[in-house]
């Protein structure tokens with residue numbers, strides 16, 4: 018395995034990365050809020066997590082990845098809110114009602130726009146479709162790896178109870194439960210804030226609505242009793258709903274089954290307050306010296322050099338791009354994937370029409386190169402290239418350097434420009450690159466062996482704990498257009514429809 022180094026927001030430096038359990042990585046990614054279509058800025062962050070997972074797998078790790086869907090409609094802290102604390106589900110409902118009135122067929126699946134669960138379901142499904150088209154592997158994992166907040170309320174309540182019992186949280190005179198930041202001396206370490214700065218209101222948003230009831234201005238909401246809320250659950254603190262931050266702490270622990278995980282990711286805007294609060298809650302509840310050992314954040318996305326905003330008219334969803342509303346013609350999802358992942362994740366990405374065109378040319382070149390090799394192979398299988406092949410090794414080394422995708426792509430195109438006396442070897446190297454890039458159609462290898470044999474080989478690899486080999490087979494099958502499921506009787510692959 019290569020020596021991996023990642024920038025850790027928690028320590029503000031690049032550090033060697035080793036998972037707690039050798040060969041197994043447990044990773045949590047803050048996912049989308051599901052009461053609107055996800056925009057390309059959101060997807061820059063999600064695709065960064067996908068590239069990270071794919072790289073770790075290529076480097077030989079088994080990766081347990083969880084990406085949550087926030088479906089409780091109370092996101093007053095979401096800085097992307099245009100409405101400054103509006104009930105977001107209300108905004109979504111109005112948008113859908115207006116669209117339906119105008120005869121827009123996009124929302125036909127929602128027969129009751131007053132039902133927040135239907136709205137959340139609709140957008141969750143749309144997110145999964147978008148993510149699948151962009152090649153995000155997590156959507157083909159066990160469905161429990163895309164947890165919905167509304168399905169984990171019991172875990173959240175249990176965590177809140179634990180925090181109250183250990184004096185990290187209190188019930189205030191307004192009936193709400195708050196985390197007591199002064200009970201956690203390291204609060205502020207991730208974001209570089211101090212409690213004194215936060216008392217003065219510096220370093221980020223401190224919500225005003227509840228100020229009078231809190232012991233410290235930075236104390237944050239864990240449970241809000243509100244019997245009038247659209248989505249509400251019974252609790253020892255009255256019928257209401259959980260705070261946003263506690264959702265992720267509870268889901269990470271419940272689904273990954275661990276108090277301490279290897280990696281937690283999000284966009285840079287998640288650092289404060291969201292991730293700062295997650296650390297305080299999780300460590301407060303578990304008593305462990307860490308929640309996630311590595312915190313990795315992707316920088317924001319600009320559109321033609323400007324911040325994306327609805328008022329500027331440069332606010333694009335993935336669908337806007339794919340369906341041609343940005344460039345005037347449909348865009349191949351692989352091209353959008355390439356464009357959004359080609360830069361270093363810690364740099365801001367300037368999304369431009371020119372960039373999309375350049376990415377389209379690069380994807381075309383990769384596909385033509387693969388097709389030419391496939392033609393020379395004439396149906397013969399290619400050789401799976403391991404990290405022992407010099408080009409694959411250099412590709413992995415570039416990514417091992419804090420996921421340097423720009424450097425890795427340099428290796429890819431240098432390889433394309435080289436000599437290729439043996440198509441079976443070259444095609445194998447290309448397949449290894451594509452395990453991270455995710456832009457090529459199926460190679461010859463998957464079609465060559467019978468699908469059932471591949472499933473058996475996958476099970477055998479898994480039984481032998483060779484997770485890298487199992488994942489490679491699974492990748493091949495998925496790339497060849499199969500849905501791969503784990504059943505009690507072993508792995509089953511069925512041809513995907515449409």
Ligand SMILES: [Zn+2]
Pocket residue numbers: 046047048265291
């Ligand atoms: Zn989160």
